[in-house]
Amino acid sequence: MFSGSITALATPFRSGRFDEPQYRALIDWQIEQGSSGLVPCGTTGEAATMSIEEHNYVLSVCIDQAAGRVPVIAGCGSNDTAVALDHMRAAKAAGAAAALLVPPYYNRPNQEGVFRHFEKLASEGGLPIVLYNVPARTVTDIQVETMARIVAAFPEVIVGVKDATGVLARVSMQRAACGEGFVQLSGNDDTALAFMAMGGAGCISVTANVAPRLCADFQAACRAGDYTAALELQDRLFPLHSALFSDASPGPVKYALSKVRAGFPDELRLPMTPPCDASKALVDAGLEHAGLV
Structure with missing residues (x-):
């Protein structure tokens, strides 16, 4: 259902407010450069700093600007099941292709709670769901057995x-548990090459914000089985992949965007702060190594 280089969009802010013109321009550039999908209001999009109303508005702007040219997988996650459901309904009304949903963070539910959370959202949200398993941020891991249970209960919804x-063995484990038709997307640019070789369909990419064409070409090479070309692109992009996480994300990627997109603001919302000088130097070097500046 989804494949290739799917950009986890950064959200531009200017003087504390959503910079809609820059966001729309970023979306157009992403599509022109070959990105196969967009994810607004995820981790990179600083959704955690948005009100419910602003979150839903940013989703609607992304869907409107994409205008059906590529699918939009709307970030709808929350540690409150009711809020996540609200986001899903807003995303459906706006025309999203699917919802991206983390398990509840902070609350630390057990695996039964994780299942019940997704059961509610799958039953009432009205959109296909892409699970987002990122235990380094949520503390809550969707264990393989629980994932298989969710997929078995809602095979037409949990896609x-x-x-x-970061555990590459999960790709094989989840293929065996959830079936080959279950779409697995890497959430880490740096290990996407191995992820694809093990059966992945694509990557929801941070680096694609800055290097959409190179990331799209990398995914196309992987999909074609041309791992010689994919490895060359991996080597070209790897310093940038690393640099974009050399300080708290999305600080480095916003700094990088300000370097490659004229007028793109590098502003962050508290508690996020600008990347340190060492991180900026790594980003500068990564952009140069990739041939982007």
């Missing part, structure tokens, strides 16, 4: 996973 566990 895939963004796997940001």
Whole structure:
């Protein structure tokens, strides 16, 4: 259902407010450069700093600007099941292709609670769901057995996973548990090459914000089985992949965007702060190594 280089969009802010013109321009550029999908209001999009109303508005702007050219997987996650459901309904009304949903963070539910959370959202949200498993941020892991249970209960709704566990063996484990038709998307740019070789369908990418064409070409090479070309692109992009996480994300990627997109603001919302000088230097070097500046 989803494949290729799917951008986890950064959200531009200016003087504390959503910079809609820059966001729309970023979306157009992403599509022109070959990104196969967009994810607004995820981790990179600083959704955690948005009100419910602003969150839903940013989703609607992304869907409107994409205008059906590529699918939009709307970030709808919350540690409150009711809020996540509200986001899903707003995303459906706006025309999203699917919802990206983390398990509840902070609350630390057990695996039964994780199942019940997704059971509610799958039953009432009205959209296909891509699970987002990122225990480094949520503390809550969607264990393989629980994922298989969710998929078995709602095979037409739970269509895939963004796997940001960093455990590559999960790709094979989840293929065996959830079936080959279950879409697995890497949540980590740096290990996407191995993820694809093990059966992945694509990547929800941070680096694609800055290097959409190179990330799209990398995914196309992987999908074609041309791992010689994919490895060359991996080597070209790897310093940038690393640099974009050399300080708290999305600080480095917003700094990088300000370097490659004229007028793109590098402003962050508290508690996020600008990347340190060492991180900026790594980003500068990564952009140069990739041939982007």
